[in-house]
Amino acid sequence: MPEFGGIIPALVTPFKENLEVDYEGxxxxxxxxxxxxxxxxxxxxxxxxxxxxxxxxxEVVRYxxxxxxxxxIGGAGSNSTREAIYLAKEVEKAGADAAMLVTPYYNxxxxxGLYQHxxxxxxxxxxxxxxxxxxxxxxxxxTPDVVERLSQIDNIIGIKEASGNLRQIAEIIRRxxxxxxxLSGDDFLTLPVLLLGGxxxxxxxxxxxxxxxxxxxxxxxxxxxxxxRELHYRLMPLFSTLFIDTNPIPVKKALELxxxxxxxxxxxxxxxxENMTEKLKEVLKSLNLI
Numbered sequence: 012m013p014e015f016g017g018i019i020p021a022l023v024t025p026f027k028e029n030l031e032v033d034y035e036g037x038x039x040x041x042x043x044x045x046x047x048x049x050x051x052x053x054x055x056x057x058x059x060x061x062x063x064x065x066x067x068x069x070e071v072v073r074y075x076x077x078x079x080x081x082x083x084i085g086g087a088g089s090n091s092t093r094e095a096i097y098l099a100k101e102v103e104k105a106g107a108d109a110a111m112l113v114t115p116y117y118n119x120x121x122x123x124g125l126y127q128h129x130x131x132x133x134x135x136x137x138x139x140x141x142x143x144x145x146x147x148x149x150x151x152x153x154t155p156d157v158v159e160r161l162s163q164i165d166n167i168i169g170i171k172e173a174s175g176n177l178r179q180i181a182e183i184i185r186r187x188x189x190x191x192x193x194l195s196g197d198d199f200l201t202l203p204v205l206l207l208g209g210x211x212x213x214x215x216x217x218x219x220x221x222x223x224x225x226x227x228x229x230x231x232x233x234x235x236x237x238x239x240r241e242l243h244y245r246l247m248p249l250f251s252t253l254f255i256d257t258n259p260i261p262v263k264k265a266l267e268l269x270x271x272x273x274x275x276x277x278x279x280x281x282x283x284x285e286n287m288t289e290k291l292k293e294v295l296k297s298l299n300l301i
Contacts, residue, residue: 057258171195223242
């Protein structure tokens with residue numbers, strides 16, 4: 012089983028002009044990324060999983076698993092446990108090395124419901140399962156109590172923590188086994204989370220600046236905290252600007268400006284407006300990305 016950690020981009024799903032999936036573009040983006048990253052996540056939030064059909068979702072994961080030179084963590088979450096089990100099984104069959112499951116959104120399950128949801132999915136697959144906590148998207152926070160219980164299940168191996176709550180993140184790390192992997196779900200918190208004992212980041216920014224993200228991570232791992240801190244502050248404008256509008260609107264525009272594959276997002280998301288695009292260009296230029 013791969014050890015999941017380091018810099019892990021949450022992949023954009025590029026679209027053609029007709030908004031069909033651009034698989035050639037996806038291969039081009041992977042070629043740009045793979046020299047610098049430790050794994051990839053197709054069909055997550057940044058990959059517009061919410062507007063992919065099940066067939067597209069599974070095919071995107073299958074394609075990435077076939078062509079990727081690094082481990083693949085396939086998005087597989089749903090607010091329906093039955094649907095999450097179906098997707099996790101399909102992601103496993105598609106060749107993913109792990110499945111990442113967002114907390115059930117909209118129906119707002121309680122602690123026991125969350126525990127049973129993840130347990131039910133984990134019992135149906137043999138690949139590792141990674142919890143994905145992003146309360147700003149789901150209106151549902153998975154607490155350290157629940158994560159601690161779930162960390163005792165053999166193939167639930169980690170969590171992508173995007174709550175933005177460092178106290179909660181520290182509590183999860185403190186209360187889970189040494190081999191339970193906590194990954195930041197927020198680029199800005201990558202360095203603080205590493206200091207707390209996290210293993211890396213599932214990243215939006217790594218789509219456009221994988222080399223700088225990896226340089227910061229390696230500086231931290233090598234004990235060069237001054238260099239890691241310098242890179243953190245250098246990257247901060249990018250972290251902010253990639254969320255100047257709803258993700259993945261800005262990152263798709265950034266990739267387009269860099270000559271990589273992106274395409275428009277699918278409705279109800281729309282392209283980045285002109286004023287925001289100018290701000291994004293300034294940041295990309297400051298990092299020598301365009």
